[in-house]
Amino acid sequence: MPEPHTPWEPVEPRFDEFIHSPNRLRICAALDTATALEFGALEESLGISTSLLSKQLRLLADAGYVRVEKRPQGFGRPRTWVRLTTEGRRAYRGHVAALRDLIDGA
Amino acid sequence: MSTPQHDSGDPQRAGLTPEGALEQAHTARTAAIRVTARPWWVDLIFVVGLGAAVGTATARTALTWVVAAVIFAITIVATAVADRRSHHRHGRILDLRPAVFPGLTYLIGYAVVFLVGQMPVPPSWQPWWGSGVAVVVAGLAFLSLRADELHQLRRLRRGDYGPYDLV
Numbered sequence: 001m002p003e004p005h006t007p008w009e010p011v012e013p014r015f016d017e018f019i020h021s022p023n024r025l026r027i028c029a030a031l032d033t034a035t036a037l038e039f040g041a042l043e044e045s046l047g048i049s050t051s052l053l054s055k056q057l058r059l060l061a062d063a064g065y066v067r068v069e070k071r072p073q074g075f076g077r078p079r080t081w082v083r084l085t086t087e088g089r090r091a092y093r094g095h096v097a098a099l100r101d102l103i104d105g106a
Numbered sequence: 107m108s109t110p111q112h113d114s115g116d117p118q119r120a121g122l123t124p125e126g127a128l129e130q131a132h133t134a135r136t137a138a139i140r141v142t143a144r145p146w147w148v149d150l151i152f153v154v155g156l157g158a159a160v161g162t163a164t165a166r167t168a169l170t171w172v173v174a175a176v177i178f179a180i181t182i183v184a185t186a187v188a189d190r191r192s193h194h195r196h197g198r199i200l201d202l203r204p205a206v207f208p209g210l211t212y213l214i215g216y217a218v219v220f221l222v223g224q225m226p227v228p229p230s231w232q233p234w235w236g237s238g239v240a241v242v243v244a245g246l247a248f249l250s251l252r253a254d255e256l257h258q259l260r261r262l263r264r265g266d267y268g269p270y271d272l273v
Contacts, residue, residue, distance in 0.1 A: 025134075029132070033265075041138070041194035096131060100128070
């Protein structure tokens with residue numbers, strides 16, 4: 001069993017069916033480890049196709065859970081960065097807390 | 107903006123058991139941290155340059171001090187470029203709870219370099235003295251940087267940080 005997170009703030013357990021979809025859950029879990037992750041690194045971490053990742057990010061962005069932005073580099077092509085919004089981070093952590101409650105209550 | 111569904115219902119209906127979901131989340135966290143970790147070779151570039159600069163400076167002439175300063179400046183630029191190119195994450199844990207208090211680490215490092223630089227060694231000891239100092243300084247700096255990075259990764263994996271620590 002994974003080690004528990006130390007929550008950033010008191011988290012209200014809230015099961016979120018939108019996040020519970022496997023790919024979206026994994027995307028949120030990966031993004032929760034940083035303030036922002038580069039798109040290519042996220043793709044490599046999760047081992048999913050570019051098109052699937054783009055589609056899921058679009059859905060998460062439409063829900064207000066992630067923000068996707070292209071940032072110019074000092075040299076080379078602009079890179080795409082993805083980050084959880086405050087609402088997204090709260091929803092993800094609330095969902096994880098809800099899952100723990102479900103396990104503890106079982 | 108569409109509103110996602112919030113439901114306190116059956117998680118299995120959504121396709122994953124709670125245990126399976128937490129396992130997947132943990133696996134995704136671990137993979138993201140592994141993929142975005144600072145590569146060891148970026149640290150190696152820095153410590154090789156640092157060691158060379160300190161080793162050169164131990165000759166204690168005006169010329170070698172200038173050369174050491176130039177080597178150090180080049181090292182800083184090269185490390186910054188390498189770090190930028192290999193950079194896939196924003197956000198490091200910046201609180202006062204690292205493996206060793208960072209100020210203390212730098213203080214000890216600075217004191218060692220200062221004392222080594224002041225040691226009056228006979229010119230006949232060069233270049234072996236300078237080479238030895240370079241290797242020791244580079245080795246210690248490398249161990250310190252990697253220990254710091256591994257400590258960061260462990261804490262990120264556990265989610266062991268406060269609300270304003272991930273910056």
